Amino acid sequence: MKQLKVKTVFLKKIKPDVFLLGLDSNYLAKSAKPGQFLHVKVDDKATILRRPLSIHKIEKNLTYILFRTRGRGTKLLSECKKGDIFDVIGPLGNGFCVPRSTSHVQNILVAGGMGIAPLVFLAEKLAKIQNSKLKIQNLALLGAKSKKEVLAEGELKKLGFKVNIATDDGSRGYKGSVVDLLKNLLSAIDCELPTSIYACGPKEMFYEIKKVLEKYPQIETQVSFEQFMGCGLGICYGCAIETKEGYKKVCKDGPVFDLKIV
Ligand SMILES: Cc1cc2nc3c(=O)[nH]c(=O)nc-3n(C[C@H](O)[C@H](O)[C@H](O)COP(=O)(O)OP(=O)(O)OC[C@H]3O[C@@H](n4cnc5c(N)ncnc54)[C@H](O)[C@@H]3O)c2cc1C
Ligand code: FES
Structure with missing residues (x-):
């Protein structure tokens, strides 16, 4: 996980309120696992907290995010332009456990x-x-x-x-x-x-x-889980959920959990 400045190289409106954003980062493209997310600083003034957004797919150097506009942060993100630079922390979270070979058919x-x-x-x-x-x-x-x-x-x-x-x-x-x-x-x-x-x-x-x-x-x-988040780094407990194994932090212990403990 790193804090990075990444350049927007792609933005497409997929549906009236859904956008696909492509960020250029060799580091993210090489290190991200499915189920991990980025904590994106959208704007210094309008939104203090970063916004958690899942890694949708990786193609070559590009990390894509697919997002729906909900409030101020995602609205601002949907209005960004090619070349805009975002401050992101990631990849964060545990991600899905994907076996290399599988007995699951x-x-x-x-x-x-x-x-x-x-x-x-x-x-x-x-x-x-x-x-x-x-x-x-x-x-x-x-x-x-x-x-x-x-x-x-x-x-x-x-x-x-x-x-x-x-x-x-x-x-x-x-x-x-x-x-x-x-x-x-x-x-x-x-x-x-x-x-x-x-x-x-x-x-x-x-x-x-x-x-x-x-x-x-x-x-x-x-x-x-898509839980409200504060720090995204396991410090503030803003994202805690109650599980059969006690409280878990969605940002650090998750966002992926075995359904048996939920
Ligand atoms: C690990 C993780 C991954 C996520 N991945 C994606 C993704 O890939 N694509 C995507 O579109 N969204 C994703 N989300 C949700 C996304 O983070 C929120 O939609 C976003 O932070 C809203 O920011 P905003 O400033 O636009 O809205 P705000 O102004 O913060 O809120 C606007 C409205 O959205 C609701 N809202 C805000 N955050 C959430 C949330 N986490 N869950 C449910 N409702 C919320 C609020 O209740 C409010 O009504 C993810 C959340 C988490 C925790
Ligand atoms: S958001 Fe701060 S501990 Fe998870």
């Missing part, structure tokens, strides 16, 4: 809305994992309010993922929550085969997933 990504942000980088790593004996099935479940808000579908398909979509209004795919879609999927596939779930989204989604998985205790599940 079914990997399921579950994204609630912007929860897709860290999962594309993870999907790239999972797509490279080999198992000499068994064919690996990579699946992605994307949840969105409507078809207009579905993100990263094409990228995941290019990586060989079978993509299923759930929308709240039923305008695309399954009508309902992405957790219901997961429940249906698990009842349709062979869950005795070693299976791993990787999820990111609102924390309420994790508690719903936990209920669904009571029937499947053999499935290993990692979830990535």
Whole structure:
């Protein structure tokens, strides 16, 4: 982890309120792991605290961030220009535990809305994992309010993922929550085969997933939290969550946790 000055070399509006930002840093591109995040200083005057944003993907020297405009910080970020320099600290956090080779033959990504942000980088790593004996099935479940808000579908398909979509209004795919879609999927596939779930989204989604998985205790599940943060460095306890193993700091012990302890 380092504090760096990084140059903006790419900014694209993906949806009316979603942007893809590319930052040039050889160090970040070489050291980042899926599930880690950057703590970005957006502006000296308007926002005192840095904003935590996941590493969406890495291409050559570029580290991409996919973000939705929510308040002042992300609005300012969406208005930046090529060549602007940001002060970032990162890569931060533990990241997903991704085996080099795997005995898991079914990997399921579950994204609630912007929860897709860290999962594309993870999907790239999972797509490279080999198992000499068994064919690996990579699946992605994307949840969105409507078809207009579905993100990263094409990228995941290019990586060989079978993509299923759930929308709240039923305008695309399954009508309902992405957790219901997961429940249906698990009842349709062979869950005795070693299976791993990787999820990111609102924390309420994790508690719903936990209920669904009571029937499947053999499935290993990692979830990535988006908690309000202060320092991002494990000092202020501003991001603490209560777990079965006591209080954990999302910025330092997480943001990825085994669902069993949540
Ligand atoms: C580890 C981590 C990774 C993240 N990765 C991404 C990412 O890749 N893309 C992305 O779009 N967002 C991500 N977030 C959320 C992002 O940090 C917030 O959206 C951002 O800090 C909001 O800043 P702001 O100044 O625009 O909004 P603020 O003015 O700070 O807040 C505006 C509104 O957004 C809500 N809000 C702010 N922060 C959060 C939060 N952490 N969780 C839920 N609601 C919040 C507030 O309640 C408020 O209503 C991540 C958060 C964490 C902790
Ligand atoms: S944000 Fe300060 S300890 Fe996590």
